[in-house]
């Protein structure tokens with residue numbers, strides 16, 4: 001709350017100074033640039049009750065001042081929400097095999113990663129997003145080797161034990177969690193996951209199918225931490241009416257109504273390619289937020305980046321409009337309160353190493369300078 005008041009104060013101060021500058025002889029650019037230093041995106045966002053966030057890259061764990069301190073500076077001045085890029089994934093939290101994988105103890109979990117993240121976020125009053133509890137990727141190698149031989153009940157036991165222990169520890173520390181990530185492919189459930197067994201084999205209660213399993217994941221998370229908001233998170237689910245989007249909307253609604261799963265929200269990852277972000281595309285993203293809103297879901301954008309690839313028509317100028325349009329469309333809806341970007345600068349982004357011929361996906365360039373995209377986001381926030 002005090003942060004909120006502080007932000008309102010800063011924005012009022014900004015408006016006042018703008019007014020005074022209008023009456024003075026001083027060239028406006030000079031004042032504008034000194035204000036850019038003190039007012040971050042977070043100030044504009046929190047004045048409107050919204051959260052604009054970014055990820056904390058792995059390198060900050062070893063050295064908070066990685067990149068000569070530029071990454072830290074961008075995070076703490078621009079953002080009021082934060083997520084870990086990798087360090088809270090199962091491969092990092094449960095790296096070593098617990099003595100009993102069906103009865104996980106808190107000492108089996110690498111809680112140091114959570115503590116480090118929470119300490120940093122709390123230092124700057126940031127909203128903390130947990131990513132991720134159950135995902136078929138970035139899992140420990142011992143699990144990869146053992147899980148295919150498990151019974152459905154063992155998959156349930158392991159998942160319950162992991163989620164319960166983790167949620168109990170993170171209660172009061174993490175504000176929202178991705179309970180499950182990327183469980184859909186095209187118009188069906190993703191197969192060949194380490195937990196695929198639950199779809200063909202019943203557990204001891206006679207439950208069979210992904211729906212029962214997924215609904216239990218949310219229930220276990222809620223039982224151990226009644227306050228954290230719980231999310232289903234995925235990519236390519238943003239525009240309304242595609243087969244993956246239809247499947248996703250049906251799934252979360254069914255889990256909530258038929259299975260009484262305590263799902264609070266859907267995370268639209270938002271890994272976009274510049275030429276994809278047309279006006280119509282963004283309008284359909286808005287339609288998804290609205291449709292899920294009617295069903296009572298929060299819909300946040302959780303991993304936004306807009307890559308520019310060799311041969312694309314778009315450039316960093318059109319990227320400004322793309323960022324602006326997305327932030328504006330998302331935040332103009334009451335059931336969207338957070339937009340997180342996936343990379344604090346083009347130098348801290350996963351795109352360069354994961355998408356050949358692509359890059360420039362974030363609002364700060366490789367030298368940590370503002371890009372047009374940054375000002376697109378700022379304009380969207382100011383116009384809210």
Ligand code: XIL
Nearest residue numbers: 085086131181235269271303349350
């Ligand atoms: C990415 C990280 O940014 C990379 O550093 C890592 O090598 C692979 O994973 N969807 C997700 C994120 O949910 O966890 C992924 O993060 C990007 C796609």
